[in-house]
Amino acid sequence: MECFADTQEPMCTFDCDAEGEPMKNRPDIDPAIATASLMVRREPRGSQSRLEQSAHLALDREIARSVPLARTLQGLGHLWRSRPNKMSQDELPSLWQSSQKADSYDAFLSHTWWTPGYQKFLSLLLRSYWHFAVLSFAVTCLGIVIMYVFDILPMPLTFAAEFAQWRYEIPCGPWATISGFVVSLLTLLSAPSFPCQRFAVFMDVACIHQTDMRLRERGIYSIGGYMTVAKELRILWSV
Numbered sequence: 001m002e003c004f005a006d007t008q009e010p011m012c013t014f015d016c017d018a019e020g021e022p023m024k025n026r027p028d029i030d031p032a033i034a035t036a037s038l039m040v041r042r043e044p045r046g047s048q049s050r051l052e053q054s055a056h057l058a059l060d061r062e063i064a065r066s067v068p069l070a071r072t073l074q075g076l077g078h079l080w081r082s083r084p085n086k087m088s089q090d091e092l093p094s095l096w097q098s099s100q101k102a103d104s105y106d107a108f109l110s111h112t113w114w115t116p117g118y119q120k121f122l123s124l125l126l127r128s129y130w131h132f133a134v135l136s137f138a139v140t141c142l143g144i145v146i147m148y149v150f151d152i153l154p155m156p157l158t159f160a161a162e163f164a165q166w167r168y169e170i171p172c173g174p175w176a177t178i179s180g181f182v183v184s185l186l187t188l189l190s191a192p193s194f195p196c197q198r199f200a201v202f203m204d205v206a207c208i209h210q211t212d213m214r215l216r217e218r219g220i221y222s223i224g225g226y227m228t229v230a231k232e233l234r235i236l237w238s239v
Helices: 031-037 069-081 093-097 117-149 175-193 213-221 223-228
Strands: 065-068 107-110 157-162 167-172 200-202 233-235
Touching (some): 065 069, 117 175
Parallel strands (some): 107 233
Antiparallel strands (some): 157 167
C-alpha cells in the first residue's frame, strides 16, 4: 500500500490521510497544498539517497527530541487526544515545545492516528500506573476495615452465612467497594503528575516539528535512527 505524506497529519509516511483518502484523489485539496505535502517523499538532494547511504538509520542529534511519557498522559491524555490537522498554525508549535533534546529513548511509541486518542491514553495509563491504582485500593480498603472495627463507619447491610448446623448474619457495608473504586480511579488519573522517575519516549507529534517543513522532513527521514537508540519498541495495536 502506498501512502502519501500530509503536511497536516503527523507520521504520514506510515499513515494515509486522516480521512482515509489519499490527497492526490481529492479534488477539494488545493494543488499547491497537495504539491507541498508531497515534498517529504522526495529523495534528498545529492549523489546518493538517504537509503543508499543508510542515513535513515543514523540519529540526527541536532533535532532528536524526547518527551516524558507522564507528560503525554497529563490532562487526560491531551497530547494523545489532540489532532494536529485540526490545530491552527499558532497552536502547533506548542507540540514541539513540549519535548526536549535527547540522545536516546526509553521507548519508541509506534501507533496510528486513525485510532482514537483516548484508547491509546487508557492503554498507556494502565500499563504504566496500574500499581498506583492497586496500592491505593488496598490502602483505602484497609482504612475502611479499621474504621469498621472502631465503629466509626456504620454497617447497614447484612450478609447471611449458612453452614451445616448454624447460620450467621454478618454486618457489612458498601464503603470499602465504593471508596476503593473512587480513590483508585482518581489515583490512576493523577499518577502522571506524581514526581517519579522520568521515562523518555519518542512520540511523533511532539518530537517531529509540525510547521517547519525542513525540520519535519529531517525528522521523518530519521525515524529509523530514533528506533536504533530506543531501549524498547511499544506498538499501540488496535483492531
